[in-house]
Amino acid sequence: METVRTQDVGVNDLNWKIEYDPLRCTMCGSCVASCSFKAIHVEMQRVDKTVSVDNQPNPVKRHEARPVIKQVASLTDYCRGCGICEKVCPNNAIRPVRNPDSRQTLLSKDHGPIKRGGRTNINAQRALDSIVVGRISQMTDPSLDAARHTFDIRSPFGRVLSAKELPFKIVDGKLVPAGHTPPVHWIYPLIFSDMSIGALSTRAWEAVALAVGYLNEKCGLPVRMSSGEGGMPVKLLESEYLKYFIIQIASGHFGWNRIIKAMPHMVTDPAGILIKIGQGAKPGDGGLLQSAKVAEHVQAIRGVPKATLASPPNHQGLYSIEESVQKMHLSMNAAFGFRVPVAIKCAASATSVSVYNNLLRDPYKICGGFFIDGIQGGTGAANEVSLDHTGHPVVSKIRDCYLAAVKQGLQGQIPLYGGGGIGMTGNAAADAFKMMCLGANGVFCGKVLIQLLGCIGNEQGRCNSCNTGKCPMGICTQDPRLVKRLDIDRGAQKIVDYVLAFDNELKKLMAPIGNSSLPIGRSDALVSTDKAIADRLGIQYVC
Amino acid sequence: MCRIGSIKSKVPVQPSKALHLMLPQQEGHDNSGFAMVMQDLYGIFSNYKDKPLLSLACTQRGEQLVADYMDAHNFVRLAEWIPIPDKRPGLDIKAMPYYIFRNYDYPEDAAFMSKEEKENLLLDTRLALRKILDEAGEGYVYSFWPDVLTLKEIGDPRDIATYFHLWDDNGCLCAKSIVAQCRQNTNYDIVRYAAHPFFLQGYTLCANGENTFYTKNKEFQKSLHRGYIGFESDSQCFLNTLHYVHHELKWPLIYYKHVITPLPFEEIADREDKDTLIAIRQSLANLEINGPNTIIGVLPTQEMITCCDSKKLRPVVVGRTDDMVAISSEVCGLNEIMPDRDQTKDIYPNEREIVVIDNNLEVQRWKQ
Secondary structure (H helix, E strand, C coil): CCCCCCCCCHHCCCEEEEEEEECCCCCCHHHHHCCCCCCCEEEEEEEEECCCCCCCCCCEEEEEEEEEEEEECCCCCCCCCCHHHHHHHHCCCCCEECCCCHHHHHCCCCCCCCCEECCCCCCCCHHHHHEEEEECCCCCCCCCCCCCCCEEEEEEEEECCHHHHCCCCEEEEEEEECCCCEEEEEEEEEEEEECEECCHHHHHHHHHHHHHHHHHHCCCCCEEEEEECCCCCHHHCCHHHHHHEEEEECCCCHHHHHHHHHHHHHCCCCEEEEEEEECCCCCCCEEEHHHHHHHHHHHHHCCCCCCCEEECCCCCCCCCHHHHHHHHHHHHHHHCCCCCEEEEEEEECCCCHHHHHHHHCCCCCCCCCECCCCCCEEEEEHHHHHHHHHCCCHHHHHHHHHHHHHHCCCCCCCEEEEECCCCCCCHHHHHHHHHHHHHHCCECCEEEHHHHCCCCCCCCCCCCCCCCCCCCCCCCCCCHHHCCCCHHHHHHHHHHHHHHHHHHHHHHHHHHHHHCCCCCCHHHHHCCCCCCHHHHHHEEECC | CCCCCEEEEEEEEEEEHHHHHHHHHHHHHCCCCCEEEEEEEEEECCCCCEEEEEEEECHHHHHHHHHHHHHHCCCCCEEECCCCCCCCCCCCCCCEEEEEEEEEEEEEHHCCHHHHHHHHHHHHHHHHHHHHHHHHHCCEEEEEECCEEEEEEECCHHHHHHHHHHCCCCEEEEEEEEEEEECCCCCCCHHHCCCEEEEEECEEEEEEEECCHHHHHHHHHHCCCCCCCCCCCCHHHHHHHHHHHHHHHHCCCCHHHHCCCCCCCCHHCCCCCHHHHHHHHHHHHHHCCCCCCEEECCCCCEEEEEECCCCCCCEEEEEECEEEEEEEEEEHHHHHHHCCCCCCCHHHHCEEEEEHHHHHHHHEEEEE
């Protein structure tokens, strides 16, 4: 008998083990066919089987070879726990089970650092869950009625001037604008975050875009979507619907060749420009699209060959915040005739307040929004070490930035948007509401959208394979066979329904505190059951 | 719920009129105090209408601190009225030892000052006195402004009136404009400064209700103007905003309403002046108020105004005769002081109006 080698990988070394019941298996083969990771295969196995086929019990022991499903013991083709096998199995014969004895993280570095998608699997703590809306209007002032009263759920996107800077003149007792002011759009306080065509499948991106169109055109909710750094379809760039999209520019400038070529043909302005400096999931690291996902259409939109596409960690030629304002903001503002707000997105960091202060003091007043992305933000691909060990929670950072502005009387002048983990536990409205009370003008979310489309990835190491091009749900892949699994219309509908519920839930939170406008900075409405969090955020501690 | 009231009259009226306006509404308030601001004064102050009048409640030591400061800053004492209280036993009043109403002449160098510089001098003087008295714990200074008298006290308003002989109608205190309120702060600590009406550089304001955007108002106002201090009551924010919009930004009064209760975005989009309204809404988002409230205010021009929150969650009514206009939380107050008025002409302002009463008692209703 061959001696087993200790270095051989066994299925017990992997994060997920396949639990398979040969007695239930009808050998239809659906599970093997649907596993995009090739983590299971069919094997012939010799089995002893005792059967009785007569009218009277007459057990007969048979030795036979029959096909079974077996897990592959491999560090490349391993089970991600996505559960597609369980989903397709007609007879409940197979499912992945989490393996508490896994050694996978330790063993998987033969070809360099582990790369994956998803969120941090270590720092998934939730400050927001110890915060509740605790200042309820009762006898001091009446609560509003979420169903009966009207609510003004809009947030600014663009550089807001102080009242003294507004170029008004008085004509016949009325204030009349007499000069240029930076463009500001009032949008829905939930922005669909930047997930590129490339990171997402065309179908997934289309489903999100379709939801945006529907929410705007049919539901009257001015939800805006950031394109991500991967360009946009030319037809969309040249359509009326461009007004619902925030075009992103990041250090790789992917997609901008087409965007610039489309500019003379644009019939409307985009909703905004978002300069991406950093991302909460992998701060200080650039964008990454592994070659497995750089399909022909992605090559075409981005104007690149098939190769792993890495956006540099930094914008070329950017040495300081002043340059960021002068070069990037000014050029993007100028490109659209100073009609389109230009905002900036950074990963939350110990230095966020300094950045925000600099932007607030910029004499050109051309930064139209500061997007802070926390450690719990998702990504299509990153080094696992970045995902799990770098970053900064967003909640206290939003609060710090808001209070820094308060200190200078500049709150509201550069709208603050917070993201990274919004909706992580399913209720984005509650998260958004609390973030706004702490000082955010709105929130952005991405992961929750693809989860609505069907992504089953989570913070306990489930799936997280967005980087592989093998997304079993057809969301983060360009493989046409996988992409077909995603129903665009149903996906879009799921997002629309979620946002409509979000809107209702937001009203259900605004009404009890007696607010018909968004409670930006109303920290008095919040209390925390965690003393440390209460102290850190300057809200009431309750027990 | 609090009750507020005000009277604007062609002939000077005495404080008892304001008390009669307020007392029928007592079911709605707890009779825990009385505060009023009188403007356009007659009676004993009629000869000093252009000279700043200091309204002070303090101890003997506090009076000395004030006198020292005013002397050091070359204010010249012109006239003074120190009410001799009726200290009969059993009165429900937590009185301060002294109430001083004192006219000063400006320092000599004020002769060369512009109107604005004088206004700032008066404000800075009041703020300095407040600081001195606060630090020493020796009293309160409510207003320091020409032709304006402020009285605030804790206790039953009827007893407070007895204490100050306000029922006597002795002609001592008369004014063409009185704003009054009969309750102490309930949401926060009882502090004399927290009692409405509030006064700042010619602007008087009292409010009935709750400002649920108090925190964001306060955080913003603190950096807007040195006069925006205290914040003992959420209603002070209404006054600060009125002062900021009308006095600092010098915007026409109607925009006050657009700042505190902006139109919904959908309505703004249909307006001709949408660019103006949206610019105001976004630049002064932190001055928006929310929650139920009604405001009564008086401008430096002595015009009186009233308006409500954007959902009209608090009541207010304006009644008028040929010689008098009164604003009241409840109509029973009007019935008490002007029973013969034509009630069909009473105005119940809606949530989008500012009602302005000019010095000829013409009542204008401005739609936002």
